[in-house]
Amino acid sequence: MSTVLDPTRAPATVAYTFTSESVSEGHPDKVCDTIADSILDAHLAADPASRVACEVLCKENNVVLAGEITSNHGVNYDELVREVVREIGYVDADQVFRPDNLNVHIFLSRQAAEIAQGVDADTSLSGEQGAGDQGIMFGYATDETPELMPLPILLAHRLARSLATHRKNGAVGWLRPDSKTQVSVRYENGAPVAVTDVLVSTQHSADADREAIRQFVALNVVPEALGQWYHDDIALMVNPTGSFVQGGPSADAGVTGRKIIVDSYGGMGRHGGGAFSGKDPSKVDRSGAYFCRFVARQVVKAGLARRAEVQVAYAIGVAQPVSVKVDTFGTGDERAAAEYVRQNFDFRPGAIVERLNLLRPIYRLTTNYGHFGKPELPWEE
Template sequence: MKSNYYFTSESVSEGHPDKVSDRVSDSIVDLFLARDPEARVACETLTTTNLIVLAGEMRIADDLMPSMEEIEETAREAVRDIGYHQKGFHWKTAELINRLHGQSTDIAMGVDEGTGDFKEEGAGDQGIMFGFATNETPELMPAPIIYSHQILKQMAELRKSGKQPEFEPDAKSQVTLKYENGRPVGVSSVVVSTQHKYGFTPADIREMVRPVVKQVLPEGWFPPEEEFYVNPTGNFVIGGPDGDAGLTGRKIIVDTYGGAAPHGGGAFSGKDPTKVDRSAAYASRYLAKNIVAAGLADRCTIQLSYAIGVAKPLSIFINTDGTSKIDEAVIEAAIPDLMDLSPRGIRTHLGLNKPIYARTAAYGHFGREPDADGGFSWEKTDLVDKLKSLA
């Protein structure tokens, strides 16, 4: 690895058009899982000017099926909570088209236990998933993406609390860090673009954003004034799905590690946890985080791969970028004993068959605190003692 470099990550707010779509899709997943923990959902959402379109597949017992009215209400409530009551995109008056339909029987045959060529419950699709952890932040996440998320999360809290009503829901951030000897030592630039109410100048918005950035960054890390960019186009009044169409799954790097680690390519939002795009990515993060938390490495990347209809992972790969304190092969060999990495094994170990996904749709799926109801269970570090015994 290079020792001295600059690295940049971006985040987008819950009101970004793609994140609105993610939030709606994950809210639909939660609606189904609240009715039936074994429900199957793959929900894609399109948002544009006063239009919300739902598409995809689902499977649930007939007597548990949410009504069309309940599905629509769930989608609208997600948009309302984000804060959209604008002329061009309003939670209450936007047209909603629901094109969800039943799951393919061919896919179901590969996923259901006791059917298909393999009798164990198989993965819902083929694919590769990556997990990553680094000890450069307390969250064991890359610092640029953590700071980018925190800036936007604080801005959203100020907006929703009424303390900063000038902000509107759509926003983006970008943070560039300077690294020396592989560790972050300062911020070289910050970019924040935020939708705002009519009548405010770029200078006004700049001074509203400044204290948020100063609060998030470590003492003395605020960038030079000429490298602090706020609404560089000069105006950002028209935003959200009215300014740019949104689609589920278009912000997968924002969802994960800000580009500091590989991504398998599959999106998370809108998918129930039988889909290994989601559950195996959570499992690989869980394992990587525990390895770093145990002090076995400063950085850790884990790759898992699956085939549709097949329960076992086809491969397990680990890379610590030369930071491992013990032989990587020892850690790799121990992983199957630490966790059953079949789709059902992952869901059982992490308790994923719960309505816990709407909260993941913005500000990252990783680097969050585990919730008492099982949300963000993949952020727990309960394997540390077992991993320390390998040293």
């Protein structure tokens, strides 16, 4: 009988390997996330009080926008969608999913009045901004990297970003927007000691040579992305199916909110289940998760623990959280950490929005290569 090891609970003397994955901005699900966050930013830029809950589906040359948006600013959704697809890089004439060939279907209504009355401070029963939904959110931080992120997901993101950078710089002509990466890291005594395995699957043009793809990834992308964690003994797999010509929404369906583990901690920290992209910060699925990350970072930075996880729970329309919990996984004084959080951090939705200055068009910065670990984001300061 096999035993599943939870690395967050493993004794310090246990050795294990942990794996995380990332995807590029051209992955079908990420195309949808990017469109959703672009719509959000467009509304917030002109009307910071906009309420946005936008879902997107892409398949072949169809883009479906659905959800609820209440805003004093109109957006040309058709034009915006085409521009986002162009920026991502789906411009090749041999792909059905390209800007000049899209059918944009719009199914958007206003936010339900019953939700609005519980969220808006002037109509809520408490007289202050209530949570936009019920639910649980988690934030995680670890001192194993300067970014206070788990190493496997951090490196997986760097690989995916490196592929996109080389494609946009024109380093090789055969790279296409869709790709996935995966990194396995060996841990000993609670700390990462070596990268053991790397998997890179990248879309390419039909005329690309398989060995040329492997050589480019092995000699350029992997050493560059892994930096000090690179070594010659890494087991590397590149496009293990042999070919990856058909990709993106031309081949697969994409939907917002399907990459929540890629978006957060790569499985190393827990996730409450709520997606981020396309939601304004009144939705605690997003703002609550960001604030929990902010608080977990402060716990680690204050020296109260080497690893910290913060959970918050809300009831819809209510400002005060149902619960707040701090877990240090035996790496610090949990009672002191919990007291530090209680005294220094206000988890009411309105207070979160104010402290992190969230009513700004900053959400395209979050969409790809992780919502955490980027110094330009306010919850990472």
